[in-house]
Amino acid sequence: MQKLHCEIGSFANLSKLFDFKAYSQLALLTNVSLAKIYEFEIKSFFAQAGFALQIIELADGEEFKNLEQVQEVWQKLFSFGFDRHSLLLNFGGGMISDLGGFAAATFMRGIDFINVPTSLLAQVDASLGGKTAINFGKIKNGIGLFINPKLTIIDPIFTQSLAKREILSGFAEILKHAIIFDQKLFNLLASKSFLSFSLRELTEIIDKSCFLKMKAIEQDFLEKNQRKLLNFGHTLGHAFEALSLKTKQSLTHGEAVALGMLLESRLAVEIGLLKQADCLKIEQVIKHNYVFDLDKKIQTADLLTLLQFDKKKKGKNIYWSLPQTIGQAVFDQLVPEAVVEAIVNEFMLEDKNVV
Numbered sequence: 001m002q003k004l005h006c007e008i009g010s011f012a013n014l015s016k017l018f019d020f021k022a023y024s025q026l027a028l029l030t031n032v033s034l035a036k037i038y039e040f041e042i043k044s045f046f047a048q049a050g051f052a053l054q055i056i057e058l059a060d061g062e063e064f065k066n067l068e069q070v071q072e073v074w075q076k077l078f079s080f081g082f083d084r085h086s087l088l089l090n091f092g093g094g095m096i097s098d099l100g101g102f103a104a105a106t107f108m109r110g111i112d113f114i115n116v117p118t119s120l121l122a123q124v125d126a127s128l129g130g131k132t133a134i135n136f137g138k139i140k141n142g143i144g145l146f147i148n149p150k151l152t153i154i155d156p157i158f159t160q161s162l163a164k165r166e167i168l169s170g171f172a173e174i175l176k177h178a179i180i181f182d183q184k185l186f187n188l189l190a191s192k193s194f195l196s197f198s199l200r201e202l203t204e205i206i207d208k209s210c211f212l213k214m215k216a217i218e219q220d221f222l223e224k225n226q227r228k229l230l231n232f233g234h235t236l237g238h239a240f241e242a243l244s245l246k247t248k249q250s251l252t253h254g255e256a257v258a259l260g261m262l263l264e265s266r267l268a269v270e271i272g273l274l275k276q277a278d279c280l281k282i283e284q285v286i287k288h289n290y291v292f293d294l295d296k297k298i299q300t301a302d303l304l305t306l307l308q309f310d311k312k313k314k315g316k317n318i319y320w321s322l323p324q325t326i327g328q329a330v331f332d333q334l335v336p337e338a339v340v341e342a343i344v345n346e347f348m349l350e351d352k353n354v355v
């Protein structure tokens with residue numbers, strides 16, 4: 001099972017939590033912006049761990065998650081004198097852990113790596129599950145492998161320098177874990193606005209959310225069954241996300257997933273899986289925390305075309321992961337296309353969602 005430590009101040013104490021002496025070399029991979037924001041913290045980490053400062057800074061942005069950047073990393077590691085007993089620390093969001101994990105797993109047939117996710121989204125999602133990848137041409141995450149880091153350190157202190165929209169983006173995945181696995185966590189999330197949780201409360205929420213995701217992954221490392229539940233909100237969410245990126249009002253990943261969960265909960269009601277009352281509770285939490293500023297250019301027809309494209313990739317049907325009650329979900333559900341179209345259409349006509 002993946003090793004994870006979630007605690008306020010855990011990055012500052014990392015040298016007490018992990019035995020760095022077993023390694024010949026250490027380097028930290030991050031992006032240029034984070035290297036600047038956390039210059040002091042990074043320097044004192046190296047001093048405490050007893051290694052010379054070796055930082056690899058990548059350009060900031062998903063478009064740089066490619067093979068050229070991986071080559072840069074490999075080159076740097078060779079220039080630092082890395083051998084098979086060296087360690088790479090990935091410090092950043094999902095882009096850094098995806099690319100850094102891949103670079104480490106392939107360098108000299110694989111070296112150990114640690115993940116220190118700094119965005120809330122990466123803390124509760126990307127850094128768990130052992131997924132590493134780079135984009136290949138136009139294919140998102142086209143090349144990569146499943147491999148676990150030696151340790152994942154989650155320090156909620158990093159969320160304090162995030163923009164509100166970024167925090168809300170991470171909360172969508174937390175809410176997803178609550179809806180599909182844990183009613184108690186759902187009730188806690190429904191008790192007040194996401195942005196009003198204290199750092200201490202947030203730490204408990206992150207810890208619980210990670211535990212739920214890791215339990216699902218542990219049962220299903222290669223994504224055959226149980227792990228499919230984690231796709232809740234992502235079938236329609238990805239379609240909205242992709243379309244919004246072509247407009248001036250792009251949605252964050254979390255906003256798109258929140259919208260996806262809202263609509264997919266309605267689908268679950270339509271096919272007789274979820275009670276209307278539970279669906280309303282889910283909608284309330286989502287609408288209380290998120291505003292969906294969609295560009296008018298996004299049309300139901302385009303969304304349905306995108307879903308069809310998705311379907312072609314995976315075979316005959318779209319299999320949905322949907323909630324059955326709050327805290328429990330099922331996968332491989334079929335929903336008639338006409339129902340999907342009606343639900344999306346209905347939402348598009350709720351004019352408060354479109355600006």
Ligand SMILES: [Zn+2]
Nearest residue numbers: 125173253257
């Ligand atoms: Zn997601």
